[in-house]
Amino acid sequence: MTYPIRPIDESEWSAFGRVLEEAFGWTPHPTQSERFKAETEFDRTLAAFDGEDMAGVTAVFSLTMTVPGGRQLPVGGVTAVSVLPSHRRRGVLSSLMRRQLQDIRERGESVAALYASESLIYGRFGYGRAAGELSFRIATRASAFVPGAPHDPALRLRVAKPADVRPELEKLFASVVTRRPGRYERKSQTWDSVLADEEFDQRGSGPLRTILAEDDDGVRGYALFRIKSDWDANGLACGELRLNELEAADPAACALLWRSVLDRDLVTTVTGSRPVDDPLTTLLADPRQLRAGWQDELYARLVEVDRALTSRAYSAPVDVVIEVEDDVCPWNARRWRLTADPSGAECKAVDEQPDLTLPVNALGAAYLGEGALIERLHAGLLREHSPGAVRTLATAMSWGPKPWGGLVF
Structure with a gap:
């Protein structure tokens, strides 16, 4: 039907x-x-x-x-x-x-992206898991930083109502959005949702709060969060700070903002979701205190393989012929020669023998730089015809920082 x-x-x-x-x-x-x-x-x-x-x-x-x-x-x-x-x-x-x-x-x-309500659905339509994230829970009493954590005496903190400093938040976010693959520009309506603070937005966690890290030249970072205040049977505070966002222009601002949320009075736990390589993972003196669980985040799909592959940068030289399997977008289902290095890339259709054969969702998974090509090879989910071709491609497509969308759309 x-x-x-x-x-x-x-x-x-x-x-x-x-x-x-x-x-x-x-x-x-x-x-x-x-x-x-x-x-x-x-x-x-x-x-x-x-x-x-x-x-x-x-x-x-x-x-x-x-x-x-x-x-x-x-x-x-x-x-x-x-x-x-x-x-x-x-x-x-x-x-x-x-x-x-x-x-x-x-x-x-040339690229489509989504957040999956069920992770098993979208692979058959050519989407691959392109980013992951950490959902964490930190006991504040054990959140000391390593010696030598970045510090800038010119920085200071400022508490403000989020709505009152929206232009400063938007400006700071726009200045950092190009640093991490997967981040996307926010329209006015998106910011309306990010800063929404009606009762159903709070969900029992109190009003949205912000703290800014700034110097005499302006804002260098911000954190958005809510605090669920609580007390145990002995009258001891056991509040939970639920972190929505933490954006920073430099390591010192990032470290100061993390300390500001971890040192919050009457809070014993900080929770939230962050990129898998968030600086906090190396700032903590005792990394075991980052009680984190990994989960899939953003999924990507190459709608036009050649345009997508030439639109991103590469970490190392690569020259391979890739045979792409794609029964949903048949215009992709052919052999492509990708020639790239850190200075640029070219991808064109060819009739040459392939160095590797893979489904288009494997390219989607690798596209933003996190990549799992080697793992897919070992799992038998792609075929290597020229020894070392998969490792060469995986190295070239790898990127840091790791991808992360950061806000469900």
């Missing part, structure tokens, strides 16, 4: 939302729905119809995302992928995802 697919208009927003609610099993607060609506690009929505009724939906945000080398690319940020429980396993999702990738290509975006 086929289901007609088309973008929705604003008058169909309620029906679009009902599909999301059924698929995800949740009911958003009306204000949350309005915020999402304000960010939605209606011409980039898609809905599959069973008669007059929506059976599945999805949408794309037009993002500007950092890739290795600090370049910012237009990226299709896939979101709101949902199918009614009554229409599962009927091809609705496949039809939506294939149509969406065609639309992304027509928009001129």
Whole structure:
């Protein structure tokens, strides 16, 4: 059975939302729905119809995302992928995802990215896990730093209400967004959501707070957080500081901000999610105190292999012929010669014998620099025809700092 697919208009927003609610099993607060609506690009929505009724939906945000080398690319940020429980396993999702990738290509975006509600879904559509993150819990009493942690006597801390310093937060974020692959520019509506502070945003954790690290020239970093105040049966404080964001322009500002949240009075625990290589992982004198769990974060998909691979930087020279397997975007399914070094890259279609053969989701996983090509080789998930080709490609595509989106879209 086929289901007609088309973008929705604003008058169909309620029906679009009902599909999301059924698929995800949740009911958003009306204000949350309005915020999402304000960010939605209606011409980039898609809905599959069973008669007059929506059976599945999805949408794309037009993002500007950092890739290795600090370049910012237009990226299709896939979101709101949902199918009614009554229409599962009927091809609705496949039809939506294939149509969406065609639309992304027509928009001129060579890369798509998403956050996966279920990690097993998107590999079959060519997406690979491109970034991970650490969800951590730190006991503040054991959070001392190593000797020699960066310090700048010119820095000072300033407490402020987030809404009052929004221009300074936006400026600082814009200055650091190109440093880490996976970060993306924030539009005004995104900042509205980041700084939202209604009761349902607080979820029992109190108002949103910020502290700035600055010198006479201006702000060099900030932390956004909430504090859930609590006391144990003996009357001892056991508050939890829930860190939303910590952004810094330099190591000294970063260290000072971490100390400010770890040394907060009446707080015994700090929790949050950070990149896998966050400076805190090496600043702590006792790294075991970072009780962290790894989880997948951002997923990436190369919509046009040649354009995507020439749009990022490389850490080392590489000259390989890659045979790409891609049954969703057939224009990618051929052999590509990638020639690159730290000065630039070229990727062109060839008829030469391949040095390696891999599925397109493996390239997506490696694209932002975290990479798992060697692991996939050892697991038998890609084929190496020229000895050492996979290691050469993996070395060239590796990057630091590690990728991290940092904010679900």
